[in-house]
Amino acid sequence: MTVTLIGVGLMGGSAAIALRRCGWATRxxxxxxxxxxxxxxxxxxxxxxxxxxxxAVLAADVVLLAIPVNAARGLLPTILDLLRDTAVLxxxxxxxxxxxxxxxSHPKRAQYVASHPMAGTEYSGPAAADGAVxxxxxxxxxxxxxxxxxxxxxxxxMYRKLNMEVLFYTDPEAHDRHxxxxxxxxxxxxxxxxLTVLEVEKSDRHIFDMAGTGFASTVRLAKSSPExxxxxxxxxxASVSFALGRYIENLQQFKQRIDTGNAxxxxxxxxxxxxxxxxxx
Amino acid sequence: MTVTLIGVGLMGGSAAIALRRCGWATRxxxxxxxxxxxxxxxxxxxxxxxxxxxxAVLAADVVLLAIPVNAARGLLPTILDLLRDTAVLxxxxxxxxxxxxxxxSHPKRAQYVASHPMAGTEYSGPAAADGAVxxxxxxxxxxxxxxxxxxxxxxxxMYRKLNMEVLFYTDPEAHDRHxxxxxxxxxxxxxxxxLTVLEVEKSDRHIFDMAGTGFASTVRLAKSSPExxxxxxxxxxASVSFALGRYIENLQQFKQRIDTGNAxxxxxxxxxxxxxxxxxx
Numbered sequence: 001m002t003v004t005l006i007g008v009g010l011m012g013g014s015a016a017i018a019l020r021r022c023g024w025a026t027r028x029x030x031x032x033x034x035x036x037x038x039x040x041x042x043x044x045x046x047x048x049x050x051x052x053x054x055x056a057v058l059a060a061d062v063v064l065l066a067i068p069v070n071a072a073r074g075l076l077p078t079i080l081d082l083l084r085d086t087a088v089l090x091x092x093x094x095x096x097x098x099x100x101x102x103x104x105s106h107p108k109r110a111q112y113v114a115s116h117p118m119a120g121t122e123y124s125g126p127a128a129a130d131g132a133v134x135x136x137x138x139x140x141x142x143x144x145x146x147x148x149x150x151x152x153x154x155x156x157x158m159y160r161k162l163n164m165e166v167l168f169y170t171d172p173e174a175h176d177r178h179x180x181x182x183x184x185x186x187x188x189x190x191x192x193x194x195l196t197v198l199e200v201e202k203s204d205r206h207i208f209d210m211a212g213t214g215f216a217s218t219v220r221l222a223k224s225s226p227e228x229x230x231x232x233x234x235x236x237x238a239s240v241s242f243a244l245g246r247y248i249e250n251l252q253q254f255k256q257r258i259d260t261g262n263a264x265x266x267x268x269x270x271x272x273x274x275x276x277x278x279x280x281x
Numbered sequence: 282m283t284v285t286l287i288g289v290g291l292m293g294g295s296a297a298i299a300l301r302r303c304g305w306a307t308r309x310x311x312x313x314x315x316x317x318x319x320x321x322x323x324x325x326x327x328x329x330x331x332x333x334x335x336x337a338v339l340a341a342d343v344v345l346l347a348i349p350v351n352a353a354r355g356l357l358p359t360i361l362d363l364l365r366d367t368a369v370l371x372x373x374x375x376x377x378x379x380x381x382x383x384x385x386s387h388p389k390r391a392q393y394v395a396s397h398p399m400a401g402t403e404y405s406g407p408a409a410a411d412g413a414v415x416x417x418x419x420x421x422x423x424x425x426x427x428x429x430x431x432x433x434x435x436x437x438x439m440y441r442k443l444n445m446e447v448l449f450y451t452d453p454e455a456h457d458r459h460x461x462x463x464x465x466x467x468x469x470x471x472x473x474x475x476l477t478v479l480e481v482e483k484s485d486r487h488i489f490d491m492a493g494t495g496f497a498s499t500v501r502l503a504k505s506s507p508e509x510x511x512x513x514x515x516x517x518x519a520s521v522s523f524a525l526g527r528y529i530e531n532l533q534q535f536k537q538r539i540d541t542g543n544a545x546x547x548x549x550x551x552x553x554x555x556x557x558x559x560x561x562x
Contacts, residue, residue: 226551270507
């Protein structure tokens with residue numbers, strides 16, 4: 001199977017390692033708008049060749065689209081135009097509504113599978129590629145009824161090889177609304193926590209001497225790439241903004257109970273939040 | 282060495298396991314206001330005996346105070362009153378200003394070491410005790426100049442046995458102000474993130490199908506005990522409220538850049554937050 005990776009960063013590079021290791025990909029072609037990343041992917045052995053877009057797509061049995069979501073949406077029609085009749089395009093973006101909207105009117109829509117592997121780390125670029133990153137995680141597929149059987153089956157086979165559980169989420173708008181809460185909001189929360197503490201460090205130099213494991217785990221996502229995340233927030237602006245608004249209201253309520261000495265009310269809010277134990281082990 | 286634990290939950294119980302294992306504690310006495318926790322600590326073998334407060338303090342070479350910070354502050358004078366002249370009291374609370382204030386006027390202040398082991402997990406109670414919880418972490422000591430040499434040396438020896446690095450932070454107010462940012466704010470952020478997503482789950486039942494590792498790490502602290510954390514927030518109200526205010530402002534700024542389509546400004550905020558990489562590996 002010839003696999004073309006458009007984007008050889010964390011996601012594309014990780015897929016390359018895992019799909020080569022299991023034998024599913026026998027030839028890996030890389031496309032990247034950064035010449036440096038393309039060269040790095042070659043020298044790391046993630047891909048066999050770095051090629052221009054058209055050449056790489058024409059040679060592919062399957063194309064994996066793993067670039068920032070705004071660029072992915074823009075490039076999708078061109079890739080579908082180039083795609084051979086038996087080939088399949090799978091995108092790996094974290095937002096699905098925009099790209100599904102663009103794909104819907106394309107004559108080769110059936111060759112496209114709109115997916116979102118819920119995996120990753122806070123690192124980015126080819127050097128961050130890690131063949132284990134998908135292992136045991138979930139991959140969402142949207143608008144599966146618009147994909148041809150052969151395309152859907154190929155995507156499912158690939159995710160099975162990556163040891164991912166596939167969940168169908170027909171409606172891309174519902175996907176984006178939900179993922180705003182369980183992924184995008186976590187990133188916003190972490191980015192701004194990092195920023196808040198860094199601002200204070202300017203006057204209180206030794207503040208990080210005290211940082212423990214709790215701080216490390218809540219601030220981990222603040223290391224994520226702005227190039228990846230600004231487009232995600234922008235493409236999911238309405239849902240992320242709504243979720244952020246709710247989050248800010250809850251933080252204001254929390255602060256207000258501290259300010260008014262309402263220890264009981266504060267404990268009640270925390271007890272309510274404790275119910276997350278039932279869901280996240 | 283006879284060690285008396287006042288509070289046999291996560292912190293006290295963990296210290297019991299670790300100090301017995303290394304041979305530093307040869308006899309462990311437990312005091313807990315919850316009869317259930319006291320019985321559990323006995324049956325788990327955390328302590329050799331569960332005793333009333335006075336009896337346990339009178340028998341101690343060292344008393345570890347590991348109960349919620351409001352209760353600790355209230356109990357400190359009674360414990361110092363009871364303490365034998367050669368014995369030492371070490372508290373393990375996450376806020377230091379209040380308890381140091383109470384201790385300062387006590388005639389036996391020199392036998393007290395105000396400390397804050399920066400360690401723990403999101404779990405609580407005797408069953409959560411874990412001898413490895415302190416390993417490699419930091420312990421803060423405040424107002425060390427008010428502790429007698431013998432008391433300070435005993436506390437340092439104990440933290441060395443727990444494999445903790447001791448940092449002196451003379452001023453308890455500065456300790457509380459800094460810890461508001463690098464620990465308490467993380468907890469507030471996580472509690473309210475959990476609450477926000479749980480509120481949405483009421484209408485969107487399957488939202489947690491999508492939860493990944495990013496959500497899990499930012500929401501982990503939301504499982505923490507309200508009994509421990511409400512008093513911490515209340516005793517550090519001014520600093521936590523100030524830090525929360527700054528955090529909310531940054532989140533509002535983040536939201537505003539999403540709402541106005543300012544992708545560049547949003548990416549700039551994230552790039553600034555990325556500097557946390559230099560500090561937290």
